[in-house]
Amino acid sequence: MSNDTETLEQFTGKEYKYGFTTDIEADSLPPGLSEDTIRQLSEIKQEPEYMLEWRLKAYRKWLTMKEPDWAFVDYPPINYQGISYYSAPKKEAQYQSLDEVDPKLLDTYNKLGIPLEEQKKLAGVAVDAVFDSVSIATTYKDELEKHGVIFCSISEAVRKYPELVKKYLGSVVPYTDNYFATLNSAVFSDGTFVYIPKNVKCPLELSTYFRINAQNTGQFERTLIIADEGSSVSYLEGCTAPMRDENQLHAAVVELVAHRDAQIKYSTIQNWYPGDDEGKGGIYNFVTKRGLCEGENSKISWTQVETGSSITWKYPSCILKGDHSVGEFYSVALTNRKQQADTGTKMIHIGKNTKSTIISKGVSAGNGQNSYRGLVKVLKSAEGARNFSQCDSMLMSDRCGAHTFPYIEVDNPTAQVEHEATTSKIGEDQIFYCNQRGISTEDAIGMIVHGFCKEVLNELPMEFALEARQLLSISLEGSVG
Amino acid sequence: MLRIKDLHAEIEGNKILKGLNLEIPEGEVHAIMGLNGSGKSTLASVLGGREEYEVTSGSVDFLGKDLLELEADERAREGLFLAFQYPVELPGVLISYFLRTAYNSKREHHGEKPLEVREFSKLLKEKAALLELDDALLQRSVNEGFSGGEKKRNEIFQMALLDPKLCILDETDSGLDIDALQVVANGVNTLKKEDPSKSFLVITHYQRLLNYIVPDVVHVMIDGKIVKSGDKSLALELEEKGYNWVKEELAA
Numbered sequence: 001m002s003n004d005t006e007t008l009e010q011f012t013g014k015e016y017k018y019g020f021t022t023d024i025e026a027d028s029l030p031p032g033l034s035e036d037t038i039r040q041l042s043e044i045k046q047e048p049e050y051m052l053e054w055r056l057k058a059y060r061k062w063l064t065m066k067e068p069d070w071a072f073v074d075y076p077p078i079n080y081q082g083i084s085y086y087s088a089p090k091k092e093a094q095y096q097s098l099d100e101v102d103p104k105l106l107d108t109y110n111k112l113g114i115p116l117e118e119q120k121k122l123a124g125v126a127v128d129a130v131f132d133s134v135s136i137a138t139t140y141k142d143e144l145e146k147h148g149v150i151f152c153s154i155s156e157a158v159r160k161y162p163e164l165v166k167k168y169l170g171s172v173v174p175y176t177d178n179y180f181a182t183l184n185s186a187v188f189s190d191g192t193f194v195y196i197p198k199n200v201k202c203p204l205e206l207s208t209y210f211r212i213n214a215q216n217t218g219q220f221e222r223t224l225i226i227a228d229e230g231s232s233v234s235y236l237e238g239c240t241a242p243m244r245d246e247n248q249l250h251a252a253v254v255e256l257v258a259h260r261d262a263q264i265k266y267s268t269i270q271n272w273y274p275g276d277d278e279g280k281g282g283i284y285n286f287v288t289k290r291g292l293c294e295g296e297n298s299k300i301s302w303t304q305v306e307t308g309s310s311i312t313w314k315y316p317s318c319i320l321k322g323d324h325s326v327g328e329f330y331s332v333a334l335t336n337r338k339q340q341a342d343t344g345t346k347m348i349h350i351g352k353n354t355k356s357t358i359i360s361k362g363v364s365a366g367n368g369q370n371s372y373r374g375l376v377k378v379l380k381s382a383e384g385a386r387n388f389s390q391c392d393s394m395l396m397s398d399r400c401g402a403h404t405f406p407y408i409e410v411d412n413p414t415a416q417v418e419h420e421a422t423t424s425k426i427g428e429d430q431i432f433y434c435n436q437r438g439i440s441t442e443d444a445i446g447m448i449v450h451g452f453c454k455e456v457l458n459e460l461p462m463e464f465a466l467e468a469r470q471l472l473s474i475s476l477e478g479s480v481g
Numbered sequence: 482m483l484r485i486k487d488l489h490a491e492i493e494g495n496k497i498l499k500g501l502n503l504e505i506p507e508g509e510v511h512a513i514m515g516l517n518g519s520g521k522s523t524l525a526s527v528l529g530g531r532e533e534y535e536v537t538s539g540s541v542d543f544l545g546k547d548l549l550e551l552e553a554d555e556r557a558r559e560g561l562f563l564a565f566q567y568p569v570e571l572p573g574v575l576i577s578y579f580l581r582t583a584y585n586s587k588r589e590h591h592g593e594k595p596l597e598v599r600e601f602s603k604l605l606k607e608k609a610a611l612l613e614l615d616d617a618l619l620q621r622s623v624n625e626g627f628s629g630g631e632k633k634r635n636e637i638f639q640m641a642l643l644d645p646k647l648c649i650l651d652e653t654d655s656g657l658d659i660d661a662l663q664v665v666a667n668g669v670n671t672l673k674k675e676d677p678s679k680s681f682l683v684i685t686h687y688q689r690l691l692n693y694i695v696p697d698v699v700h701v702m703i704d705g706k707i708v709k710s711g712d713k714s715l716a717l718e719l720e721e722k723g724y725n726w727v728k729e730e731l732a733a
Contacts, residue, residue, distance in 0.1 A: 427569065428532075428533075429569045430569050430571060432529075432530075432531055432532075432553060433565065433568065433569045433571070434554075434571075434579075434583075435530065435552070435553035435554040435557065436529050436530070436553055436554075436556075436557050436562075436563050436565075437557055437579070437580075437583035437639065437643065438554055438557035438558040438583045438584075438586040438587045438590070438643065439554060439579075439582050439583050439586055440554050440586065441554070443582055443586070447571070447574050447578075447579065447582065448571060448574065450573070450574070451571055451572055451573025451574035451622065452572065452573055453573070454573035455573075
């Protein structure tokens with residue numbers, strides 16, 4: 001075994017590929033948080049009064065709250081006054097076309113493997129890119145406008161579509177929701193807004209890339225997606241950050257609303273900087289994601305591949321309010337080095353015959369700690385509700401850990417709730433079997449892990465499935481041999 | 482092709498192989514028979530390159546190379562194939578993908594360009610047809626949910642595809658009914674006919690398999706050594722008289 005363990009250990013050595021910084025001048029607010037900071041932020045963003053009011057309410061609420069400590073993660077206290085709450089590339093980012101974008105920024109995105117211009121031409125994927133705090137470029141805007149689809153930065157939406165923003169912002173994740181969501185409500189800098197009108201099938205995959213570049217900045221993006229009756233949309237977000245010795249805070253909020261017969265598919269490939277082998281640096285990823293299946297027969301599906309961040313605290317959830325609505329959660333969480341992840345979902349069944357599926361795959365390597373935490377709640381009103389949960393864990397070293405915390409609360413006797421869980425250690429027998437067919441240990445491990453995660457990877461849009469596969473391999477591979 | 486000299490090997494301090502000598506020339510079929518615990522499967526594992534086994538002395542020459550210096554995956558690419566007694570399951574890993582990776586690893590090792598998906602599928606179908614294997618099996622995950630017979634057939638199928646020079650069958654007959662046994666044996670004989678230069682080492686407990694895969698040489702293994710060798714009639718003699726007869730003869 002010792003040899004295999006050693007080999008597995010070597011897989012932890014791979015360098016973080018996206019750890020470069022972009023040397024670009026930025027306008028930043030000095031570190032610190034107060035009502036003044038929020039006023040300044042709101043002013044920089046030229047926000048209408050209603051937005052500032054909302055932010056201030058959230059901030060005052062936040063001051064009364066305590067940071068949660070129930071998650072199975074361990075980190076030193078965060079100094080909220082040491083963080084800058086706004087940073088933007090100096091050239092103001094109001095571009096009419098990609099040609100106006102600073103070439104250094106475009107180069108950054110190219111390094112990240114998202115050639116905006118390429119994508120524009122080839123992939124048929126509309127991309128919104130958020131760099132530090134502001135949204136840089138949204139491709140394919142015109143094409144989407146033809147179908148009445150709104151896909152823009154949330155800052156733009158605050159100004160241009162106040163009615164929609166007022167109606168929906170905070171409707172799924174109220175500003176009082178939890179410590180990190182409340183903080184986000186006070187200081188969110190940018191993010192993405194999507195509105196799909198009635199009966200429109202969004203013609204493109206929508207996608208946002210988030211990147212933290214500046215030092216000592218937090219990223220607090222806010223995403224709001226509304227799918228009106230009978231519409232559907234598939235949305236993907238990807239995230240990276242440079243390597244820094246200090247930790248950086250990322251506290252995002254995502255709200256989804258699906259009306260009658262509408263479908264939202266939300267996919268995440270999260271690859272924030274995970275910190276080094278000693279656990280130094282890395283992103284604190286404290287994210288609140290929640291979807292509301294408001295109408296009958298609506299469906300919200302979350303798929304996430306989480307390989308980055310030093311701490312992940314994230315529970316994409318579905319509130320199944322409409323009768324016959326469907327919620328899904330497909331997750332791969334990989335922790336390596338000293339990464340810690342506490343992630344899972346909440347499925348709240350309110351409407352009749354609502355259905356939810358949870359498939360969670362946790363892969364732990366190195367000193368990684370991986371927890372699944374999930375709640376299935378069936379209210380009295382949820383006649384005929386059904387849930388199926390499957391939580392599988394794979395261990396790749398003797399020092400990592402996998403934990404499962406399932407919570408089930410059922411108030412309706414007609415509900416059916418199933419839960420399955422397995423834990424396995426990657427087998428030396430499996431690796432030897434592959435070796436004996438001529439397959440290197442590195443390829444063998446990649447193959448076995450992909451196989452283990454397959455049900456989740458299959459849920460990703462085609463264009464991104466390959467990217468996720470590569471990311472998993474990169475996160476595991478190292479200097480073998 | 483294979484020359485083993487005075488091989489000693491142990492696992493967790495238990496000495497299992499105690500000075501084993503064996504030579505298999507090109508194109509020959511050799512059988513090793515022996516009781517449980519005589520070290521037959523250890524020999525297969527040591528030749529395959531399993532790391533838990535420690536070789537304490539002796540040498541193994543495979544096609545002019547020092548086999549013991551090579552990693553398990555390199556041995557495979559050099560043309561050594563081990564059909565497992567208990568093939569493991571790889572959930573979620575498609576056979577076609579698994580085999581393409583294996584096949585292309587070997588090609589690259591020999592300085593050849595990897596085969597594209599389409600070319601490879603063609604090859605896969607040809608080999609499946611040769612062994613009368615159902616195509617549907619190729620769309621499944623490696624050994625996942627396979628019956629004992631299906632697993633063994635899959636081993637032989639992989640053997641056909643990867644085209645090794647030396648094939649080691651580790652108690653491939655265990656747990657097979659007579660029909661499955663015949664299918665496996667037919668597969669081996671087909672490969673042998675296709676390429677008479679291939680050598681086989683058939684490790685078995687029972688003589689029964691050797692009715693179908695006829696050996697050129699039969700070796701008897703007792704307590705980590707080969708103690709007697711003969712032609713195929715030796716297998717029959719063992720079947721009839723048991724292993725004690727060999728032991729007594731040795732003691733005499």
